[in-house]
Amino acid sequence: MSALRSLRPVARRLALPALVHRRLLNTESAPVLYSAHAKAVGARVGHIEGDDLVVDLTMAKAVGGTGDKGKTNPEELFAAGYGACFQSAMNAVAVSMGTKMPEAREDSVVDTTVHLVGDMKALDMGLRVDMKVKVKGIDKDQLEKIVARAKEVCPYSRATQGNVSTNIEVVHFD
Numbered sequence: 001m002s003a004l005r006s007l008r009p010v011a012r013r014l015a016l017p018a019l020v021h022r023r024l025l026n027t028e029s030a031p032v033l034y035s036a037h038a039k040a041v042g043a044r045v046g047h048i049e050g051d052d053l054v055v056d057l058t059m060a061k062a063v064g065g066t067g068d069k070g071k072t073n074p075e076e077l078f079a080a081g082y083g084a085c086f087q088s089a090m091n092a093v094a095v096s097m098g099t100k101m102p103e104a105r106e107d108s109v110v111d112t113t114v115h116l117v118g119d120m121k122a123l124d125m126g127l128r129v130d131m132k133v134k135v136k137g138i139d140k141d142q143l144e145k146i147v148a149r150a151k152e153v154c155p156y157s158r159a160t161q162g163n164v165s166t167n168i169e170v171v172h173f174d
Helices: 002-015 074-096 140-153 155-160
Strands: 038-041 047-050 053-056 108-119 124-135 165-170
Touching (some): 074 155, 140 165
Antiparallel strands (some): 047 053
8 A cells, every 4th residue: 555655656756747847946056057146235225236337325205215216226126027037948948949029129029017015014015017018010829839938947936936926918919
């Protein structure tokens, strides 16, 4: 009986369809491909420096700050990083699915909004992400398949899964 129990995980793995991908990556022991470093000084009204980055921060007006022009905030930086990473994942999976993405950069757009949500007074806050994906020359059904697969491989999507509500909508390219 215990021999059968030990075979169940193997049998389940063999029964999975070929399109289902299981994550085998152990992020604690996986080899490092690239490391990015940034030093923040002064919190949300401070300054960030990285290897190739110099950014001044401001507190958004919506949460009681001054919203200084020419400065950014952590949510904008996260939106930029997540959108770019997700678009790269889309490009990679499209190739693996036999779909050619457009060559012109402006013909593929991931518009990402990061919402700071919750209760500041109770210090109970979180993030919600809304993405709008539009790609010229790829029909909506195929693009939705690419987006679904990109959700599985994008490091940001993997990192936020179960922690951040992420809504991704495929929209018509104008």
